[in-house]
Amino acid sequence: MMRATMRILITGAGGQIGSELVTSLRERGYDVHPSDRAPKPDNPALAGVPWHPLDVTDAEAVTRLVGELRPGRIFHLAAVLSARGEQMPQLTYAVNQTGTYNLLEACRLHGVGQLVFTSTIAVFGPGLPDLVADDVPLQPSTMYGVTKVAGELLGQYYARKYGLDFRGVRFPGLISASLPGGGTSDYALFMYVDGVRRGTYDAFCRADTRIPLMYMPDGLRALLELSEAPRARLRRCIYNVAAFSPTAQQIADSVRRVLPDVRIGFVSDPHRQAILDSWPRALDDTCAQEDWGWKATFDLERMTDDLIPRIRGMLARAPDAFSSTVH
Numbered sequence: 001m002m003r004a005t006m007r008i009l010i011t012g013a014g015g016q017i018g019s020e021l022v023t024s025l026r027e028r029g030y031d032v033h034p035s036d037r038a039p040k041p042d043n044p045a046l047a048g049v050p051w052h053p054l055d056v057t058d059a060e061a062v063t064r065l066v067g068e069l070r071p072g073r074i075f076h077l078a079a080v081l082s083a084r085g086e087q088m089p090q091l092t093y094a095v096n097q098t099g100t101y102n103l104l105e106a107c108r109l110h111g112v113g114q115l116v117f118t119s120t121i122a123v124f125g126p127g128l129p130d131l132v133a134d135d136v137p138l139q140p141s142t143m144y145g146v147t148k149v150a151g152e153l154l155g156q157y158y159a160r161k162y163g164l165d166f167r168g169v170r171f172p173g174l175i176s177a178s179l180p181g182g183g184t185s186d187y188a189l190f191m192y193v194d195g196v197r198r199g200t201y202d203a204f205c206r207a208d209t210r211i212p213l214m215y216m217p218d219g220l221r222a223l224l225e226l227s228e229a230p231r232a233r234l235r236r237c238i239y240n241v242a243a244f245s246p247t248a249q250q251i252a253d254s255v256r257r258v259l260p261d262v263r264i265g266f267v268s269d270p271h272r273q274a275i276l277d278s279w280p281r282a283l284d285d286t287c288a289q290e291d292w293g294w295k296a297t298f299d300l301e302r303m304t305d306d307l308i309p310r311i312r313g314m315l316a317r318a319p320d321a322f323s324s325t326v327h
């Protein structure tokens with residue numbers, strides 16, 4: 001669908017969400033400017049798209065780029081995720097916390113209208129009910145979660161103090177046929193990836209582990225629909241969004257429904273298991289449904305049917321596509 005041309009800057013565009021968000025936004029007629037610390041990925045979908053080198057921890061560089069481009073909207077995706085974040089808490093603080101502050105300051109200085117923030121189930125900590133609503137105590141156990149809580153609060157401060165249109169979603173673990181970035185929810189994707197390429201996978205969690213998950217096409221739609229929703233309809237800045245919450249065993253069963261010869265075992269790693277056990281079992285996204293009509297369309301089985309052929313295609317094109325990550 002074509003829209004009036006608005007210029008959009010994306011930070012962390014080389015990551016799992018960014019690489020697909022660029023295409024979705026271009027299809028909707030936006031003037032998209034991806035940025036990342038990493039060089040432009042070798043992806044045909046990015047042919048002819050500008051690519052801006054940007055390290056979000058560098059305040060001057062962030063302010064300069066925002067001043068040059070003058071985007072109407074920024075999707076701020078640059079982040080270190082939970083598993084990698086526990087290996088490098090200091091870097092995680094710099095990228096997630098200082099990086100978000102730098103982006104908010106650049107929005108203030110250059111009058112950017114809207115900043116869209118990607119938050120996460122990792123803002124929650126242990127001891128919550130099985131179904132977790134938006135407004136509960138936030139007691140995260142990881143540096144990733146701590147910095148995402150701070151990002152939510154900082155953004156809301158800039159909304160109140162400077163009138164920035166700050167909005168964001170708390171994503172479940174996202175699953176897609178692209179390289180994840182060192183998350184603890186990655187066991188779910190690697191059941192599919194290693195199922196296809198090796199026929200075997202040992203998940204680093206217990207079989208009864210249950211966290212909220214979402215298939216990427218729904219995740220992209222959540223970002224697009226929230227960013228385009230009329231501000232007057234939004235009663236809050238940050239929204240839980242939910243899709244499905246299978247146990248790890250149910251994911252393994254779903255993989256084996258399509259690939260019956262695959263073997264999936266469970267060898268729980270105490271550090272990552274503790275993170276997974278600290279997250280909610282399921283998210284209540286009633287506010288997102290009521291305010292901007294959010295509804296996920298993929299459940300586990302629909303995702304499995306769609307994802308496996310995509311992973312096969314990805315591995316045929318780039319056999320090393322999923323090699324450089326924590327899993």
Ligand code: AKB
Nearest residue numbers: 081082120183184185
């Ligand atoms: C992670 O595992 O760190 C992320 C997340 C749940 O935000 N995928």
